[in-house]
Amino acid sequence: MKTNFVEELRWRNMLHDMTPGAEEILTSEMVTGYIGFDPTADSLGVGNLVQIMTLLHFQRAGHKPIALVGGATGMVGDPSGKSAERNLLDETTLRHNQNCQQAQLEKFLDFNCGENSASIVNNYDWFKEMSFLEFIRDVGKHITVNYMKAKDSVKKRLERGDGDDASEGMSFTEFTYQLVQGYDFYYLWKNKNVKLQMGGSDQWGNITTGTELIKRKDSGKAWALTTPLIKKSDGTKFGKTESGNIWLDPKRTSPYQFYQFWLNAFDDDAKNYIRIFTLKTKEEIEALEAEHALDPGQRKLQKALAADITARVHSPEAVDMAIEAAGILFGKGTIETLRKLSVEDMESVFEGVPSKVILRAELEAGIPLLELLADKTGFQESRGDARKLVQQNGFSLNKEKTTDIGLVVNTTHLLNDKFILLGQGKQKNFLVKID
RNA sequence: GGGGAGAUAGCCAAGUGGCCAACGGCAACAGACUGUAAAUCUGUCCUCUUACGAGUUCGAAGGUUCGAAUCCUUCUCUCCCCA
Missing domain, CATH: 3.10.290.10 (RNA-binding S4 domain)
Structure with a gap:
């Protein structure tokens, strides 16, 4: 049974903005759409999970999702939301990171379900053969500097602060980033019938550079759709703890720590997260919230959230382990219960x-x-x-x-x-x- | 190439010869309270030391001085404006 993609995102509070006409085309035909992932690490983190879920909803609605691994764009560095110039990664590292991320994405999306099977592309494949001259002739020619400068990501970096604090400045490389990403969209539009690019709201500027390029270069039509950036209710960045990022790779973040991360969500955040990160229906979620409200101290909501996501990212067995470990470490876990555990139980728990x-x-x-x-x-x-x-x-x-x-x-x-x-x-x- | 501003502890930021291990804020850590929360309150927050105290810090290297984050010299880096 197919869902309505836009409606689904809407009630889950996962819709931030769309270009005009996006909803119409999404309800009238099967659309191929993509989201880009930055290969800055060899694992995706919970921050990327939002985009993975977006692709998943997209596929469940009958559309064809493509995950783009940014082998080329990762070499340039996206200035969006960054106050300082980024460090560039070398090619070997990027290669390694791409392979690892690809393996993780394959766990979430269905790559073998007929016409709307998911697929993965790497923009390095079409950029590696392209020369600089070719790029500035065929791509750069169509977009004006004025247009690029007007983007928030650029503007913020070029603007002088009101008097006192001087801006950081920006290299040509980062300035060009939006064009490089824009060309991705154009390339996929031209060769893979891609009509939609999705991403976090910080990507809006980069995405619309793509739709603009498609329009100016080929008089084509393409659409953008963004999801809100997730913020925690205390205003700090989502997906990080004092000990660092929360990763999907169990080698970096153990299932136990992963479970704990979700379990420790604030009440307000949990309501938000459970819509975004689980596939539970509206009814199920509202029932859980009602139950939670009766006795917030029980943290029913957080427990459901943590169990659901941990099971999907890791395994149901991992959830059982995490719960057991939590019970011992935080419950009435006195020295007596600890002593009663066998060596094997200790090891696994x-x-x-x-x-x-x-x-x-x-x-x-x-x-x-x-x-x-x-x-x-x-x-x-x-x-x-x-x-x-x-x-x-x-x-x-x-x-x-x-x-x-x-x-x-x-x-x-x-x-x-x-x-x-x-x-x-x-x-x-x-x-x-x-x- | 010319002119200007600046570099202080995880971050922001005071300090312009001794009262400076360096005001203040944020973040972080611990305690009380609690729901393994939030908010609040308390303590800690360069390193070593039970403590007294000791040792290294203020972009880098030299110098002046009884004494420097503070003065001088050289160097490095960042940002802005002009060419």
């Missing part, structure tokens, strides 16, 4: 918890607490940090608080003769394994 192996002989000799926290495990940055943590009553050993800086840790502190669980504050845990 704490799989996503950061850990470090140290030698039994070292522990038998006894390790001063601060040394264990800093030098031996790296759980704390320095002994100074470790000391402060312990003194401030923020440290726990096997779930029991201690403020004894002089404590010497030895084999008597082992759980199951193999583990020691270190805790910082309420949320951070670290597992020491003995070998």
Whole structure:
């Protein structure tokens, strides 16, 4: 059963803007549309998940999604939303990143379902053969500098701040970015019958440069559709935590941490996220919200959200593990429950918890607490940090608080003769394994 | 090439010879409270040190001085305007 793409985005609050006529064409025919991904890392992050979901909704509505991996554009650097010039990546790194991202995208979209199967393209493929002269003759000729300068992404960088703060300036390379991206759209329009480019609202300027190029160069018609940028209710950037980005790759962000990320969403944000990141129906979501409102402390909404996304990005088994680990680490998880766990259970439950192996002989000799926290495990940055943590009553050993800086840790502190669980504050845990 | 402005701790930003490990704000970390929240309050926030204290910092390198983030010299980098 096909859904109505635009309607679907609308009620999920995923629609920011469209060029005129976009909705008409989307409801009247099967459209091929694409979204570009920047290969700046070898994994996509939760920030990219919005665009992945957009493509997924697009496909579920019967349209044909294309994910464009920006091998070429990644070499240039998009100035949108950036206050400073970007560092460029070398070609080998970009190649590697593209391959990894491609593998992740393949998990979400259906690449084998007939005429609206998803596909992946890489703009490096059509840019690598193109010469600079060719580009400025055939592409640059059609767009004026005045037009390009009027884009927000450019304007913000060129504008002088009102008097005091001077602007950062911008290289020719970044200035050209929108044209390069615009040519992608043109190329796909010309060769792959692509009529729509989607993206975050910060991409609006780049996308419309594409539609403009199509119009001026070939008198063609193409459309743009953008999704709102996700903001957290406290105004900070979505998709990051104090320890960095949240990635889809389990090697970078373990399923446990991934689950925790969603579980810790603010109430207001959770309402927003559950619409965007899950495929739950409107009825299901409203029911969950009603249930959540009865007892916010239970965090039903966050739990449903975390379970749904973790299951899709990782696996249902990963969700079970994450819940179990959370129960032990945050529930009534006292030292007794910890002791009851078998070695195998400990291993699997704490799989996503950061850990470090140290030698039994070292522990038998006894390790001063601060040394264990800093030098031996790296759980704390320095002994100074470790000391402060312990003194401030923020440290726990096997779930029991201690403020004894002089404590010497030895084999008597082992759980199951193999583990020691270190805790910082309420949320951070670290597992020491003995070998 | 000419003229101007600037570089201070994660970020913003005060400080223009001793009272400066450097005001203030943000971010971050911990505690209380709580829902593994938010808001609020408290503490911490260069490194080492139980503490007293010690050691390295203010773009880089030299210099003046009893004493420099602050003065001088050279260098590096950034931004703006003009050509």
